[in-house]
Amino acid sequence: MMNIIVCAKQVVDVGEIKVNPSTNKPVLEGIPKKISDIDKNALEEAIRIKEKLGGKITVMTVGPPDAKEKIKELLAMGADEGVLIPRPQGADYHIVSKLLSKGIEKLGNVDLVLCGEASIDMFSGQVGPRIAGFLDWPQLTYSFKVEAEAGKVKAHRNMGDRMVVTEASCPAVLTVTKEINEPRLPSLMQILGSARKPIHEWTVSELGMDKEPARVLEKDLRGVKMERKNIVFKDDMDNAVEQLAEKLAKEGLLG
Amino acid sequence: MDFSLTPEQNMIRDMVREFALKEIRPIAADTDREGKFPWETIRKMGALGLMGMTVPSEYGGSKIDVLSYTLALEEIGKVCGSTGLTMEAHNSLGVGHIFERGSEEQRRKYLPRLLTGEGLAAWALTEPNAGSDAASLQTTAVLEGDEWVLNGSKQFITNGSIADIITVMAKTDKTKGAKGISAFIVPKGTPGLVYGGEEDKMGLRGSVTSQLAFQDCRVPKENMLDEPGMGFIGAMQILDRGRTAIGALAVGLAQGALEECLDYAKQRVQFGRPISKHQAIQWKLTDMATEIEAARLLVHRAAFLEDRGVPFSKEASMAKLYASEIAVKAAVEAVQVHGGYGFTKEYPVERLFRDVKLYTIGEGTSEVQRMVIAKHLGL
Numbered sequence: 001m002m003n004i005i006v007c008a009k010q011v012v013d014v015g016e017i018k019v020n021p022s023t024n025k026p027v028l029e030g031i032p033k034k035i036s037d038i039d040k041n042a043l044e045e046a047i048r049i050k051e052k053l054g055g056k057i058t059v060m061t062v063g064p065p066d067a068k069e070k071i072k073e074l075l076a077m078g079a080d081e082g083v084l085i086p087r088p089q090g091a092d093y094h095i096v097s098k099l100l101s102k103g104i105e106k107l108g109n110v111d112l113v114l115c116g117e118a119s120i121d122m123f124s125g126q127v128g129p130r131i132a133g134f135l136d137w138p139q140l141t142y143s144f145k146v147e148a149e150a151g152k153v154k155a156h157r158n159m160g161d162r163m164v165v166t167e168a169s170c171p172a173v174l175t176v177t178k179e180i181n182e183p184r185l186p187s188l189m190q191i192l193g194s195a196r197k198p199i200h201e202w203t204v205s206e207l208g209m210d211k212e213p214a215r216v217l218e219k220d221l222r223g224v225k226m227e228r229k230n231i232v233f234k235d236d237m238d239n240a241v242e243q244l245a246e247k248l249a250k251e252g253l254l255g
Numbered sequence: 256m257d258f259s260l261t262p263e264q265n266m267i268r269d270m271v272r273e274f275a276l277k278e279i280r281p282i283a284a285d286t287d288r289e290g291k292f293p294w295e296t297i298r299k300m301g302a303l304g305l306m307g308m309t310v311p312s313e314y315g316g317s318k319i320d321v322l323s324y325t326l327a328l329e330e331i332g333k334v335c336g337s338t339g340l341t342m343e344a345h346n347s348l349g350v351g352h353i354f355e356r357g358s359e360e361q362r363r364k365y366l367p368r369l370l371t372g373e374g375l376a377a378w379a380l381t382e383p384n385a386g387s388d389a390a391s392l393q394t395t396a397v398l399e400g401d402e403w404v405l406n407g408s409k410q411f412i413t414n415g416s417i418a419d420i421i422t423v424m425a426k427t428d429k430t431k432g433a434k435g436i437s438a439f440i441v442p443k444g445t446p447g448l449v450y451g452g453e454e455d456k457m458g459l460r461g462s463v464t465s466q467l468a469f470q471d472c473r474v475p476k477e478n479m480l481d482e483p484g485m486g487f488i489g490a491m492q493i494l495d496r497g498r499t500a501i502g503a504l505a506v507g508l509a510q511g512a513l514e515e516c517l518d519y520a521k522q523r524v525q526f527g528r529p530i531s532k533h534q535a536i537q538w539k540l541t542d543m544a545t546e547i548e549a550a551r552l553l554v555h556r557a558a559f560l561e562d563r564g565v566p567f568s569k570e571a572s573m574a575k576l577y578a579s580e581i582a583v584k585a586a587v588e589a590v591q592v593h594g595g596y597g598f599t600k601e602y603p604v605e606r607l608f609r610d611v612k613l614y615t616i617g618e619g620t621s622e623v624q625r626m627v628i629a630k631h632l633g634l
Contacts, residue, residue, distance in 0.1 A: 069262045069265070072262055072266065073266055073269075076266060076270075185270050185273060185274055185303060186266070186270055187302065187303045187304045187317065188267065188270075188303060188304030188305065188308065188317035188319055189304055189312065189317045191263055191266045191267055191270065192263065192317070192319065194263075194266070195263065
C-alpha cells in the first residue's frame, strides 16, 4: 500500500499567450487555464503505482480558488482526494514549496511525493527538490522510468549528459519527465464520479505559514520578441544546405 | 440566463477533444480514402463511455445530459464525420430506441454488449420507396405461432451490415397506416436477414451504409419492441432526439472547416501578404464563425430543453436545419478559401465538402425539418 501525493499546478495554457506589442508584456487575462502537462505524467505514474501496490493518491495544489475545477480533472483521471492551499500574494518558489511540504506533513504517513520535473509556465524545476529539502527526504529527479516496491523506489533518471539509476527508501520525492508515460483520459463515468471525491481546502495559517516572507520578488515580466530572419537559400540543394549550415554555425546554433 | 457550461460539461468536452485530436484526427484521411471502418477507434471510444451515452449506468451505459452528448458529438464530428455518424447512429438511434421503448428484459438482454464498443447497433426505418414518407414503408411482420416473420428491404442503414443488433420498423397491420407499424429487435445472424451490399457514397466513406433484406426472417415473439403499432410513434420520438445530435455533428464539421481555413489563410501569401489580411477572405471567415456560433446556440438550446424534460421537437428541427445548411455553406467556402489546393486531396477540406451533404439529408431532410417547423407554426 502506497500513500502517494502528487503535486499539481494550475497554469495558463502557454500556447495561447500573446505578447502585447506596445508594452512587450504577456497578456494573461482571458487565457484558458489547465493543469501543467508534466504534472499529469506524475499523476499517471502514481496511478500505475497504486494499481500495482494499492494505496491512495492525494493531489495537492497551491493556487487560486478556481484551481478546484482543474483538480477535479485529476480526480477524474484516478486521484482519490484533492487538497487546495491558497497561493499567497507574491509567493515565490520557497513559499510554494514550503506550503506543500507543510501540507504533506499535515497529511502524514506519506510514502511518495510525485511532481512534474517542472511546470510548463515557469519551468524552474525547483518545487520538487525544495520539497525534498524541507522534508529532508531523498529526491529522485528527472525520472523517466520508475519501479516502486513496498518501502522503496528505483528511478531511471535523465541527467542530461548521462542516465543514472537511483534507489531510495520511502518516503521519497520523485520528479518525472514527460517521456515517462502517456497520461490516460478519464472515461465519462470517471468524470461524473469525480464530483463525489473530496477536495479539502486548507488555509495558509493552519499550515503555520502566514508570516513567512517571500525571498524572491518578481519585479517585471516581459515577453521575448521573436522575429524571423526570412533568409531563403535559393541555390540548388547541395549549395543551399552548405550555405544554411554555414549560416547556422555563424549564429552559434550548431553547438 | 446562463450560457456557461458546468465543470463536468467542460471536462467531458475537453476529454473528447483530446481523444479526437490524438486518436481520430491522424487517421481521418485514411479512414475516408480507404473506406476502412475504424473498429479500433470505436472500441477505444467504448472504453471511454462514448458508445453508451444515452443509457444509464445500471445497464452498463454512461448516460450524461443531452447537452454533454452534443458537446462530444461536436468534437468527434470536427475531426471525422464518418466516426461521428457511426457514433451518433449507434447512440441516438440503435441504442436509443431499445433503451427508450424496450422492456426491462430487452434492455438487460441486448444493451450491455452494445455499450462497450464491442458491438454496434443499427436502426432500420428507411426503405427504397419510403424515405421522407417513412410511414409508407412496405416491410411486413406477420405473427406465425411464437415468431414474427419479417419480409421486405431497408436502405441507407448506418452500421447495418456490421451491427450486432438492428431495430427494424415493419408493418404489422396494413389497415392502420402509421399506427400499424411496429418495431422489432433483429440480432445479427438471424436466418433470413440478408445483407444486400454497401452504398458507394460520395462522403462519410469510413461509415458503413447498408442495404438489408428480410426474407422470411423469423424472430421470437418477444423481440417486438414496445406495444404493437407503436413502432412509428417510437421512431418519430427517436428521430426528434437524433435531430439535435445531427445538428451537433454539423456544427463540429463547420467548426473543423473554419479552423482549417484560419490556419491556411494565415500561411498562404498572395499579393504580398497572408490572404487572412484580405477583406475578401476575412468576410468569408467572419460570416462562417458567426453562423457556426448561431447554429451551436440552436443545438445547445434544443439539448437544454430536452434535458429539462419540456417539448423540444420544433427547436431540434430548427437546430438540425440551420446547422446542417450553414455547415454545407462553410464547407463550400472552406474549399474556396483554399483555392486550387482545396480541390485536392492534400487538404482535408475536400473531405469535409463531400461529408457535409449528408447532414441536410439523413435523419430527416431539410425539407422534412421545414415541414415539422411549419406544423409547429400552425401552418
